[in-house]
Amino acid sequence: MQVVVEGENKEGRKEDGKERVDEVVEQEKEGEKLDLEKGPVGAVVVEDSKGLERFEDERDHFHVSMLQRLNPTNPLRIVINGGTRVATPSPSQSSRFQPTPPPPRSQPRSTPTPQPSVTTLNSRRFTNKLALLLYLVHKVAAIALVCFLIFKGIQGLIDGSNPAKRKEERVLKYLLPQVEAASLLSITLAFAWQKALREWPQIMVYFILWCTFFMSLSAGILLICFQKPATDGVGVCFIAFAIGNGLYACWVSQRVGFCYKVLLKSLEPVDKFRDLNQPAYWMLGAGFLWMSLWILAVVGALNFYYPALVIIALLLSLCWTTEVMRNVVNLTVSRVIALYYLRGMQSDTQFCFQRALTRNLGSACLGSLFVPAIEAMRIIARGLNLLEGEDEFMFSCAHCCLNVMQSIFRYGNGWAYVQIAAYGKGFVRASQDTWALFEREEMEPIVDSDMMSAICFLTGVCSGSICVIVVAAWTAKVHQPFTATISLLAFFIGYLMVSISYWIIPNF
Secondary structure, eight states, X not given: OOOOOOOOOOOOOOOOSHHHHHHXXXXXXXXXXXXXXXXXXXXXXXXXXXXXXXXXXXXXXXXXXXXXXXXXXXXXXXXXXXXXXXXXXXXXXXXTSOOOOOOOOOOOOOOOOOOOOSSOTTXXXXXXXXXXXXXXXXXXXXXXXXXXXXXXXXXXXHOTTOTTHHHHHHHHHHTHHHHHHHHHHHHHHHHHHHHHHHHOHHHHHHHHHHHHHHHHHHHHHHHHHTOOHHHHHHHHHHHHHHHHHHHHHHHTGGGHHHHHHHHHHHHGGGGGOTTTTHHHHHHHHHHHHHHHHHHHHHHXXXXXXXXXXXXXXXXXXXXXXXXXXXXXXXXXXXXXXXXXXXXOOOOOXXXXXXXXXXXXXXXXXXXHHHHHHHHHHHHHHHHHHHTTTTOTTTTTXXXXXXXXXXXXXXXXXXXXXXXXXXXXXXHHHHHHHHHHHHHHTTOHHHHHTOOHHHHHHHHHHHHHHHHHHHHHHHHHHHOGGGHHHHHHHHXXXXXXXXXXXXXXXXXX
């Protein structure tokens, strides 16, 4: 659409009377009041009726004011096209040149409406609310049960006529000190592993592989030396694990270099955050307090109905609680490192820790409930798949099992915590997006070659084996009948307490 305003030359006339001058002034005033589409007096307007109607609807006040201020005698042709003003030759010069075609009509400007971002680093919604509600209900019930069992234990100690009083006194005397010692020893080992992995990463990969082999083998041999049926059974389990650990260490010897590079890459930004270990320290302190109360509850369960079932329930609750603590630390570290890589900022570790304890706690609870079982079943399926060539009849379903576990693994894996912490996604969606990213970037072989999860697992097993060696030797000296029970309890405490401090995995 073009509006062309051409000025005409006016011939001045001399008037003698005052009346003629007034008429000229009135005519000029009437000319200025003409509509924009007609133009001032003497203007030539070139337009089509449809374009005029469109222009009249879309013009703005700025363009109107500019046109009204134009001098009708101006020899320049003003072309309005999408709010731009272009100067063209005068009519006397336009005859010398071929007229240029009019520019294309511009569409009216529209203000784009901002669309909500699919992924944001500042999500404020709570993830996996149902899992969070289930965990809170479980935690309230566990606290109530622990308090009740502690009360029953105290009641049994006070009541002199209770036949279980002597048994409880013996348990408190010969079991509680060893278990508390195992808790303190495991916390010390957790700090030592953290420091050693950061200072000597290459050496520690080999050291953890073979130290776990020797410690678990030593714990098994020590328990067998007590020559008790219970200790013999536990010792055989440790020796069998040691043999499998030794075979695994030989099998992955060629991948240690890759694991070392991954570990170095994971530890690159750690020095920029001096307080990155504080969430692990807080969780270890909370874990020690809860472990102490848990042990007292186990003692009180001896004075209650079905003590074996109650202790198993307490043990399952303890496993879920410590796994949630571990994943809270993972989410905190993942948030700090993600903001460092994506935004280039050094975020506050305490703020990320609070976020993991509130908005992302539901995802930590859901992942803690399923990921350990899924990963264990996937490892078993991969092991069966390696043996399928030896006996086709026995392992004909190995591929089927592996494919099923791979499908389940897409909906729940340990790498999902990075996207949960960074983008505030739910656990299942984060697992799917993470695995889809691995497939799109063709990183599945790299993920399958990852040893960091195995190294962290073996670190916990090594710590548990050390606790078993110390506690078993102590218990065998003071009260040998409790050796097998306390050995198993010390192993679980050592493994669970050290696992809380696993924060290296999300950096990968």
